[in-house]
Amino acid sequence: MEIIAAYGTAMLILAVIFGLYMTWGIGANDLANAMGTSVGAGAISVKQAIIIAMIFEFLGAVLAGGHVTSTIRKGIIDPISIVNNPEILVYGMLASMLAAAIWLMIASAKGWPVSTTHSIIGALIGFAIVGIGPEAVKWGKVGSVVMSWIVSPLIGGTISFLLVMSTRKLIFNTDDPLKNAKKYAPAYIFLVGFVISLVTIFKGLSHLHLKLTTIESFLVAIAFGIFTATIGWSFIRKIKDDPSANKSFSYASVEKVFTPMMIFTACAMAFAHGSNDVANGIGPLAAVYSIISSGGEVGQSSPLPLWILLLGGGGIVLGLITLGYKVMMTVGKKITELTPSRGFCAELAAATTVVIASRTGLPVSTTHILVGAVLGVGLARGVGALDLRVVLNIIISWLVTLPAGALMAMLFFFTLKGIFG
């Protein structure tokens, strides 16, 4: 208790710095994957992607990020045995943030496909084992989190597979694909707005003191869906048949209908990313804050303050402005193989899966789910070639990231413990 009283402010400042560092890294690197598809398809420019990311990452973190943050904060570790030494938990959370951030930095520099989520979970487990004891890790919860890493890409893939099939049935395999594309496009855009807002609103905004009943939630989501569909319709209705483009590729005009639709999935992806990855990054910061503000209480019953979510969003924006811009440009240039219709399906599937996972408090990886969604498109025979080595790399990165994050967290934990005494 004395340590918290003496060094509380310093610890909080450190936590804010580490939290910013981590979210900065997420913004600089991770986001390019989430939105690269839309950039690659030419739906949005890099600049527009950055602006969309700024707004929707923020919204995602603030509106839908609370559940994941609380899982990181109190779902993984049971601090009951260190009630009298709350500083242990503070060291641990600081060490976890630093370990995850540094591991991400190393992996990014090497081009390894690691996930923020997996790094932070690995770090938390590592700290808990040496700092408190293996029994302090809620292994059941860890198990369900790890299961979600396997299940979520499968769900994303299934949804995207079904979406691609539906576009074939309703649009491509018909007499007048362009007419049908324009007819069904608003419905697809409605789906983007409706699903994302419904998952977010459905009893999920209590931390904003906004409590809606089930029916109210549905009504608001429908209204929001119609709102997005109307905006989309205003873009799409101007699209005309282009016979010269159709000559080399007869579905060129149809694909043009999907291009503006990818603006909406880009927003949805940024929102989903904010709700999961940003929330992950600031979970430990939230834990440190709650211990220090309560004067050393590890029970952590205090609600998540809004400024922490805002700080997370701010870190992402900072990362985007400083480095994310460049990464987005590089990745966007490479992701041109997905036609707009396929990119739309993949992004919609991924965003939906991530937001649902966030809503249930499961920390998942946006990028891995997106990879699953793209594989779903591939299974529907919808994309030229996918390199499955990437899937192998992801599996390897799973196996490496957990112990790497854990080891680094242990190291930093003892260092911090030594510094503060």
Next chain:
Amino acid sequence: MPIMSNRHLSGLLRGSPFKPIQAHMRVVFSCVCLIPPLFDAVYRGESSLVSDFADQIKQLETEADKLKSTFRLNMPKSLFLPVDRKDLLSLIGDQDKIADTAEDIGKTFSFRDMTVPEGIKALLDELLEGTMEITASAKEMIEQLDELLEVGFAGRELDKVSRMIAGVRRSEHNIDEIMHRIKKKLFSIEKDLDPVSVMFWYQIIDLLGLISDQSENLADRLLLFLSK
């Protein structure tokens, strides 16, 4: 700090294998397109023009070969494709054989100053026309691969391509019939011709027939994609 993205998404998406196949087919087709002007030069006995065309065909064939090798090198086994990888590799191999055959025809004419026997000229023209027609439809068929990918190798586009495949097969049948007539004709006049030249004319007619056989093979390969 050397920051790169977590590269997996851009690494996951490889270039479409159909684009290089189409590019290759276009080069092969331009090889075949040079055959009628080559024959025209032979008719007129302009040997410098003949060797010029033969050279051009050879250059295009080399280009097609390069495209084929690059394609093969970029097809690792780890790729997940909408069609069978082996079928794709065989398809480009079959396309390449058409260019090889065109080159063989060019070579024969550039080694030997050949005069066209008057009796087979008309039939030869008919055969050339048929050969051009069947390669052109084979190329059209390959150009449809993009569209097939868009609809997942099923549905309406499949019907269209199946019709194209059937068309190629009919043309091949037609060409067989022309070959039969031209060989019969050549046999009827062969005692009045130089025996060695006759041998070469049989060979050239067979090479032209080979081009349409090979075009038909492309149609069969494509059918494999569709029946998966």
